[in-house]
Amino acid sequence: MTDATRVPLLSMRGISKRFGGVEALAGVDLDVHRHEVVALVGDNGAGKSTLAKMVAGVLTPDTGLVEIEGVPVSIPTPAAAHALGVATVFQDLALCDNLDVTSNLFLGRELRDARGVRDDERMEQVARQILRDLTSRIPSVRVPLAHLSAGQRQSVAIARTLIGSPRIVVLDEPTAALSVAQTAEVLMHIEGLRDLGLGVVLISHNMTDVRSVADRIEVLRHGRNNGSFDARTTGYERILGAITGAVRADLGVPPVAAAS
Amino acid sequence: MTGSQSSLRGANRALVVETVKRYGGLTQVELTAATGLSPATVSSIVKELLAAGVVDTRGTIRSGRRAQLVTIARSTGLAAGVDVGPRHLRVALADVTREIVAEQSLPLPAEHRADTTLDRATLLVVDLLERVGATLDDLVGLGVGLPAPVEPGTGLVTVRGVLRGWDETPVVHVLAKRLAKPVLVDNEANLGALAESRFGAARGYQDVVYVSVGAGTGAGIVLSGHLHRGFGGTAGEIGHVQVDPQGRICRCGSRGCLDTVVGYPALVEPLVVSHGTLTLRDVVQRAADGDPGCRQVVADAGAVIGGVVAGMAMVVNPQCVVVGGELAATGEVLVQPMREAIARRVPLNQIVALDVVPGELGVRASVLGALAMVLEATDQAAATGSADMADPSDVAGGDAG
Numbered sequence: 328m329t330d331a332t333r334v335p336l337l338s339m340r341g342i343s344k345r346f347g348g349v350e351a352l353a354g355v356d357l358d359v360h361r362h363e364v365v366a367l368v369g370d371n372g373a374g375k376s377t378l379a380k381m382v383a384g385v386l387t388p389d390t391g392l393v394e395i396e397g398v399p400v401s402i403p404t405p406a407a408a409h410a411l412g413v414a415t416v417f418q419d420l421a422l423c424d425n426l427d428v429t430s431n432l433f434l435g436r437e438l439r440d441a442r443g444v445r446d447d448e449r450m451e452q453v454a455r456q457i458l459r460d461l462t463s464r465i466p467s468v469r470v471p472l473a474h475l476s477a478g479q480r481q482s483v484a485i486a487r488t489l490i491g492s493p494r495i496v497v498l499d500e501p502t503a504a505l506s507v508a509q510t511a512e513v514l515m516h517i518e519g520l521r522d523l524g525l526g527v528v529l530i531s532h533n534m535t536d537v538r539s540v541a542d543r544i545e546v547l548r549h550g551r552n553n554g555s556f557d558a559r560t561t562g563y564e565r566i567l568g569a570i571t572g573a574v575r576a577d578l579g580v581p582p583v584a585a586a587s
Numbered sequence: 588m589t590g591s592q593s594s595l596r597g598a599n600r601a602l603v604v605e606t607v608k609r610y611g612g613l614t615q616v617e618l619t620a621a622t623g624l625s626p627a628t629v630s631s632i633v634k635e636l637l638a639a640g641v642v643d644t645r646g647t648i649r650s651g652r653r654a655q656l657v658t659i660a661r662s663t664g665l666a667a668g669v670d671v672g673p674r675h676l677r678v679a680l681a682d683v684t685r686e687i688v689a690e691q692s693l694p695l696p697a698e699h700r701a702d703t704t705l706d707r708a709t710l711l712v713v714d715l716l717e718r719v720g721a722t723l724d725d726l727v728g729l730g731v732g733l734p735a736p737v738e739p740g741t742g743l744v745t746v747r748g749v750l751r752g753w754d755e756t757p758v759v760h761v762l763a764k765r766l767a768k769p770v771l772v773d774n775e776a777n778l779g780a781l782a783e784s785r786f787g788a789a790r791g792y793q794d795v796v797y798v799s800v801g802a803g804t805g806a807g808i809v810l811s812g813h814l815h816r817g818f819g820g821t822a823g824e825i826g827h828v829q830v831d832p833q834g835r836i837c838r839c840g841s842r843g844c845l846d847t848v849v850g851y852p853a854l855v856e857p858l859v860v861s862h863g864t865l866t867l868r869d870v871v872q873r874a875a876d877g878d879p880g881c882r883q884v885v886a887d888a889g890a891v892i893g894g895v896v897a898g899m900a901m902v903v904n905p906q907c908v909v910v911g912g913e914l915a916a917t918g919e920v921l922v923q924p925m926r927e928a929i930a931r932r933v934p935l936n937q938i939v940a941l942d943v944v945p946g947e948l949g950v951r952a953s954v955l956g957a958l959a960m961v962l963e964a965t966d967q968a969a970a971t972g973s974a975d976m977a978d979p980s981d982v983a984g985g986d987a988g
Contacts (some may be wrong), residue, residue, distance in 0.1 A: 457828075464611070465615075466610055466613050466617035466618070467617055469618070474649075483717060506714050507707050507710040507711045508691055508714035511693035514694045517867075522868075534696075537696075538696030539693075539695055542864075542866070555795075558696075560697070
């Protein structure tokens with residue numbers, strides 16, 4: 328839901344980031360409301376992943392303001408992001424091949440019992456429950472990640488976001504290199520997250536996937552905002568126009584695009 | 588064996604069957620992990636189920652080792668059903684006993700395009716076949732439901748403009764070429780009617796009207812147990828009955844069609860001021876959760892649709908009206924005003940009142956109908972041609988013994 332009068336779950340204002348001579352982001356704004364899927368699209372190097380990494384606490388902005396539910400925050404580390412209720416699935420998944428499914432799900436936030444001893448049994452129970460809720464097809468939570476298919480690994484990475492009840496989930500290219508059935512499961516899962524009232528940031532190159540589940544599409548081009556579109560009413564052409572620079576938000580709509 | 592032991596055994600057996608169905612196919616080692624049963628128990632249950640013809644096993648390789656892949660036993664071939672909705676694609680596989688062996692939904696973009704959607708549908712069918720350890724050779728046919736009236740022979744949409752971007756697509760030919768299998772295409776409301784009358788809320792009724800309420804409204808008519816498609820496949824297209832002579836122009840070109848009054852943009856528009864921009868799913872979910880504004884919108888839609896269905900009920904005189912589609916998930920919020928509107932305008936029968944009931948199959952009605960369509964066609968072919976597929980009820984694997 329895109330209700331402008333309510334305080335956004337996540338609000339980023341004037342975010343800039345430089346890597347030496349490279350201007351990765353220059354004054355980017357992004358709002359995510361609860362119960363909303365915002366797709367972040369753009370060409371390679373447009374700054375999508377850089378922005379996602381700032382939400383995840385991997386990178387910090389040079390300038391700009393980040394607010395979560397109206398409260399200004401700084402997210403210096405991934406642990407800080409987790410504490411603020413931000414869960415992220417990175418493009419390279421960031422899983423450990425040698426560890427089993429349960430260990431991967433709880434990596435760095437293992438459950439402990441009253442005496443402070445790692446509670447393996449409860450972790451396995453929770454893992455089984457979460458995978459079941461995701462209707463993922465991973466029969467065993469004890470199998471090492473190295474033995475799973477690309478789709479199953481993606482399921483594990485997504486299941487990881489559900490540990491610790493997050494408010495915001497960031498997914499960086501979650502459907503790249505998946506079969507259609509696996510893509511279907513990931514997209515159904517994104518719908519499920521939205522139904523739970525979470526805010527979702529989806530980064531993807533696949534316009535069909537993006538338009539299938541997103542409420543709003545934010546286009547980045549060379550580190551700048553280049554248009555915000557309602558996913559339900561905007562066609563492929565307008566969005567592709569914004570991605571490729573045929574339409575420039577800062578220059579207004581050219582006559583050709585306005586006529587279409 | 589004592590009573591409690593044998594019932595435990597039965598429960599474990601059911602768990603194994605349930606788990607195999609859930610994952611499609613898995614090895615005995617994976618079954619052990621997924622069920623939490625001991626390897627010995629799993630092994631002996633699989634042996635039993637194999638002997639009873641409930642499961643099949645065959646050799647496979649997992650993690651570089653040889654293993655036994657356990658799948659649900661299938662009786663001569665699988666049918667695939669595809670339901671193309673405005674925002675969702677649903678695909679299911681069933682064997683000749685009507686047992687669903689695999690199912691998957693996929694969200695679709697607004698105004699999705701025929702080429703991408705049919706490509707994804709084809710790939711999804713192939714993926715699901717793989718999931719249950721089958722190949723394209725096992726597929727006996729494909730049934731497709733579209734949210735528009737279609738010409739059965741080619742799968743062309745018969746009314747221009749109602750399904751944007753699909754007008755020139757002969758769905759039957761496109762899919763038959765891709766899969767090299769028989770393809771049947773019908774309207775989603777017709778398939779919903781077929782499914783509800785075969786295994787849903789209208790079981791046992793001869794004359795049925797099924798109303799599918801979602802982004803658009805459509806109806807399917809079953810007369811004397813047979814689906815009535817009409818000469819051009821447009822029977823039951825109540826979404827294009829005029830309800831507001833001063834209304835907006837519809838996609839079909841007429842003015843004030845039912846779809847322009849209770850269709851997708853019309854349903855969410857009145858809520859923009861109070862609720863912001865909602866999707867149809869949001870409206871359904873909130874109405875079901877008791878949100879007064881969303882309930883009002885759904886109830887008002889029910890009353891308008893009921894008025895149109897009343898006219899239809901006068902013509903068809905069904906025994907029951909079944910209400911399905913996405914909005915039917917709100918239950919009585921939608922159905923009660925429909926029932927009232929129909930009762931007010933259908934004064935006919937003092938002896939047997941017209942039942943207006945919610946569907947039992949939910950949003951799966953159309954995909955189940957697509958499967959039923961394929962399997963009934965296969966049964967007929969078997970009855971007239973080779974006899975070996977004749978009576979599927981003999982080989983039903985439901986009783987594990």
